[in-house]
Amino acid sequence: MKPAVIIIDMLDDFVTGALANPRAQRIIPRIAELAAAARERGWPVVYANDAHLPGDFEERVWGPHALAGTPGARVIAELAPREGDLELPKRVYSAFHETGLDAYLRQHGVDTVILCGQHTNICVRHTAADALYRGYRIIVPPDAVEAFSDEDHESGLAYLDMAYRAELTPVAQVLGAVPAG
Ligand code: ZN
Numbered sequence: 001m002k003p004a005v006i007i008i009d010m011l012d013d014f015v016t017g018a019l020a021n022p023r024a025q026r027i028i029p030r031i032a033e034l035a036a037a038a039r040e041r042g043w044p045v046v047y048a049n050d051a052h053l054p055g056d057f058e059e060r061v062w063g064p065h066a067l068a069g070t071p072g073a074r075v076i077a078e079l080a081p082r083e084g085d086l087e088l089p090k091r092v093y094s095a096f097h098e099t100g101l102d103a104y105l106r107q108h109g110v111d112t113v114i115l116c117g118q119h120t121n122i123c124v125r126h127t128a129a130d131a132l133y134r135g136y137r138i139i140v141p142p143d144a145v146e147a148f149s150d151e152d153h154e155s156g157l158a159y160l161d162m163a164y165r166a167e168l169t170p171v172a173q174v175l176g177a178v179p180a181g
Contacts, residue, residue: 001137004044004110005034006095008117008124010079011049013072018065023146023153024118028078030144030171031116035079037175044108045085047075048095048117048127056091093123096130105136112137114174115166116144121156128164138166141174 010031011017015024038045050066051073052058059065066073068089081087088099095101105113113136115124124145131138140160147153160166 001112002043002109003038003112003114003139004046004105004108005038005114005116006101006127007031007035007045007047007075007079008095008115008127009048009050009066009119010076010117011066011072012074012076013066014050014118015076017072019062021118021146021148023148027116027144027146028076030141031079033175034114034116034141034144034171035082035085038114039082039084044105044110045081046095046101046104047081047085047087048090048099048101048123049073049075049087050091050123051089052091058092093126094130095123095127096134097126102134110136112139114139114141116141118146119156120145120147120153121159122147125156125159128160128166132164138164139169139174140166141171142168143170 013019035045051068052066090099113131128138142157147156
């Protein structure tokens, strides 16, 4: 298994800004652990960051958020990218859509994506769909993704299992601190 950690939309606007979500605080330490372990093990760490242009279609749903080049579109300080990490701007939910992510992962021999960040039932879900279509094994640690409500989070996880057979494995088990199973 050669995994990559894909950190989705852990941006100022998604944590404390335009689309603030206090629930996101819970997952920050888990994502930090994942990213640190990945760097140690030579797994790629990729940040898939909303970087919208004014008038992007998504504004119909959410209003303006994470506009490219603004402070709201920055990765939160607690999870700031390190040297060697990759930041990919995206303009729709999926981290794969017109970002070059697939080519980057293949270039690095990646066969497994570990998806974390926000939101369980939106961008994580759409990224998982695109990962399935491209043949990746999909791991989504439930303690490293969040949504705007318990219901959105839980139904999002159930959908990831049902539609994509995503492995819902907690971070500690993914990293081998606890025996799997
Ligand atoms: Zn967006």
